[in-house]
Amino acid sequence: MPPDAPPTRRRPPRTQRAMVAIGVLDAVVLLFPPIQWWLADGNATISLAYFLLAGLAVVLSVALIHHLDAGGEDR
Amino acid sequence: MVLGYGGVALLFVVIVVVLERTKRSGETFSQYATAARSFGPWFSMMAFVNTWYPGTMFISFAGLAAASGVIGFYFVPYSLLAVVLMYFLARPVHVWGREHDLRSQADLLGLRYSSTTVRVVAAIIGIVASFPWIVLGMQSLTLVFSYLSFGRVDASDAVYIGIAVIVLRQLWTVRMGARGLVISDMVQGLVAYVLGTLLLLGMVTWLLTNGHGFGRPEESFFTIPGPGSATGALYYFSLVLTGTLGGWCWPDIFVRLFASKGPETIKRAAVRAAPLMFVFGSAICLMAIAASTLPGVAEAPDAVFFLVADAIGPVAVTIAGVCVVAATMGNVGANLQALGAQTANDIVGVIRRRRIDSPRVGQVAVALFVLLSAIFAVSTARTSSGLVELAMISYAGISQLAPTLFLGIFWRRGNATAATVSMIGGFLTAAILQWQYPTSIPGLEGLTAGVVGLIVNLALYVACAYLVPTPEAERRRVDELFASVDAESPAGAGGPPSPSASPNLEPAL
Numbered sequence: 001m002p003p004d005a006p007p008t009r010r011r012p013p014r015t016q017r018a019m020v021a022i023g024v025l026d027a028v029v030l031l032f033p034p035i036q037w038w039l040a041d042g043n044a045t046i047s048l049a050y051f052l053l054a055g056l057a058v059v060l061s062v063a064l065i066h067h068l069d070a071g072g073e074d075r
Numbered sequence: 076m077v078l079g080y081g082g083v084a085l086l087f088v089v090i091v092v093v094l095e096r097t098k099r100s101g102e103t104f105s106q107y108a109t110a111a112r113s114f115g116p117w118f119s120m121m122a123f124v125n126t127w128y129p130g131t132m133f134i135s136f137a138g139l140a141a142a143s144g145v146i147g148f149y150f151v152p153y154s155l156l157a158v159v160l161m162y163f164l165a166r167p168v169h170v171w172g173r174e175h176d177l178r179s180q181a182d183l184l185g186l187r188y189s190s191t192t193v194r195v196v197a198a199i200i201g202i203v204a205s206f207p208w209i210v211l212g213m214q215s216l217t218l219v220f221s222y223l224s225f226g227r228v229d230a231s232d233a234v235y236i237g238i239a240v241i242v243l244r245q246l247w248t249v250r251m252g253a254r255g256l257v258i259s260d261m262v263q264g265l266v267a268y269v270l271g272t273l274l275l276l277g278m279v280t281w282l283l284t285n286g287h288g289f290g291r292p293e294e295s296f297f298t299i300p301g302p303g304s305a306t307g308a309l310y311y312f313s314l315v316l317t318g319t320l321g322g323w324c325w326p327d328i329f330v331r332l333f334a335s336k337g338p339e340t341i342k343r344a345a346v347r348a349a350p351l352m353f354v355f356g357s358a359i360c361l362m363a364i365a366a367s368t369l370p371g372v373a374e375a376p377d378a379v380f381f382l383v384a385d386a387i388g389p390v391a392v393t394i395a396g397v398c399v400v401a402a403t404m405g406n407v408g409a410n411l412q413a414l415g416a417q418t419a420n421d422i423v424g425v426i427r428r429r430r431i432d433s434p435r436v437g438q439v440a441v442a443l444f445v446l447l448s449a450i451f452a453v454s455t456a457r458t459s460s461g462l463v464e465l466a467m468i469s470y471a472g473i474s475q476l477a478p479t480l481f482l483g484i485f486w487r488r489g490n491a492t493a494a495t496v497s498m499i500g501g502f503l504t505a506a507i508l509q510w511q512y513p514t515s516i517p518g519l520e521g522l523t524a525g526v527v528g529l530i531v532n533l534a535l536y537v538a539c540a541y542l543v544p545t546p547e548a549e550r551r552r553v554d555e556l557f558a559s560v561d562a563e564s565p566a567g568a569g570g571p572p573s574p575s576a577s578p579n580l581e582p583a584l
Contacts, residue, residue, distance in 0.1 A: 030152035047297035
């Protein structure tokens with residue numbers, strides 16, 4: 001990097017990996033077919049609970065990713 | 076009828092007053108197309124949600140849940156995964172957009188691959204796939220104006236009233252561009268998704284206390300098709316995957332990222348959008364499933380929202396109608412504006428071989444799209460059916476931008492040949508298969524045409540990325556592009572804004 005280049009901000013690799021891992025986990029929870037075959041198998045309570053709790057978990061995970069990211073303010 | 080149509084008129088007046096009070100003049104084309112990259116997290120959040128969830132959520136999507144049960148939930152998972160993707164897209168998309176004055180999704184792809192061909196192909200796919208969605212959006216108000224007349228206007232006439240209202244609303248879209256859309260999205264979003272969620276929760280309560288509920292529907296209602304099922308074990312997976320990846324390929328959704336004033340704003344918008352989308356989407360599905368035993372719903376599942384409202388009373392019908400109109404206005408307006416701006420920027424601009432600077436070109440393009448879609452909406456008003464099926468066809472096509480878009484943003488290796496070959500190959504594969512197999516492909520365990528198109532698309536992209544040599548100069552240019560995403564002035568350092576920093580044009584509402 002040239003000496004007069006603007007300073008750069010990089011997240012620690014561990015934080016970045018954690019953020020990506022949470023995103024991957026979200027995809028698994030909502031996309032992995034065997035989970036749906038197993039939990040949405042005719043029982044109203046379990047089936048609805050899966051959709052509501054899995055959705056809630058992803059909503060919370062977005063907040064967690066943001067917490068880990070802690071990116072500051074836009075100018 | 077006065078109550079019902081009066082409610083819509085009141086919403087219309089409020090939106091017009093807000094727009095007129097926040098009107099500005101002297102915009103450039105870039106400001107017309109991107110709202111000058113000026114909006115904060117709340118406006119960005121509501122603009123995203125109002126663009127993402129169309130009015131037909133209350134109709135076709137609710138209808139799917141009322142007719143088929145929990146499979147109707149599929150749009151909630153794909154919407155939430157799209158929010159997760161939004162978070163990761165925020166920085167590269169905004170940084171490249173701001174530094175290179177990008178105005179559309181196709182513009183970004185043209186920059187990333189340094190290719191006019193990629194830019195034009197992406198623009199054409201976006202326009203072709205989005206156009207049916209606009210027509211469907213205009214027609215989706217048929218039920219609204221039929222119910223709001225309380226029996227005085229037949230559905231065959233109500234469709235024309237709905238089209239007229241949406242077309243009239245677009246006068247402000249044409250004049251004010253993205254900025255007007257984002258501001259009106261706040262009003263429309265509060266009505267459609269906040270008031271709408273309250274109404275939906277009220278409906279669920281009414282249903283549970285009036286002999287309906289989740290224990291009444293049959294067992295198949297709570298089953299996702301598994302191995303050996305008629306639609307195939309991977310059908311639900313295909314729907315969610317195509318929705319997630321395809322969602323960000325819509326030009327109107329993607330361009331919302333350019334309206335925010337920075338990457339952190341987009342991320343905060345994502346954090347705020349997730350709970351609203353989850354609660355609203357879940358409330359629609361729960362209401363529709365609980366209402367599946369209501370008389371009339373089995374015969375007309377698409378009308379479930381209005382059948383429940385009708386059972387509650389005329390005020391509920393009016394609020395229901397206003398919610399659908401508000402959601403439809405946001406989605407159709409965003410689509411028209413994005414397609415018009417994309418046509419002006421990435422087709423007219425390419426033909427003229429120069430960057431478009433005058434907002435007039437964008438306004439003319441948006442106006443032409445309004446006219447064209449209104450003609451289509453009127454001419455097919457009495458024949459259109461199965462909105463969800465048509466929406467899925469659109470998704471199959473648009474999702475073919477996904478490998479070019481996501482790999483282009485997150486992976487340095489892809490080149491212009493990979494992008495062009497994969498988009499065209501994927502689109503043709505998906506279109507032909509979708510025509511042959513509208514639901515899912517037999518022998519592939521329920522995979523849809525869109526997913527098979529994506530597999531072909533991805534294979535072509537990766538093969539070309541490795542096999543087609545990239546010139547050293549282009550490799551260096553892409554490295555610099557990616558390096559610019561990491562480079563950033565220290566947050567809150569108080570230094571002078573860069574020359575490209577955008578003025579704060581967000582209205583003080």
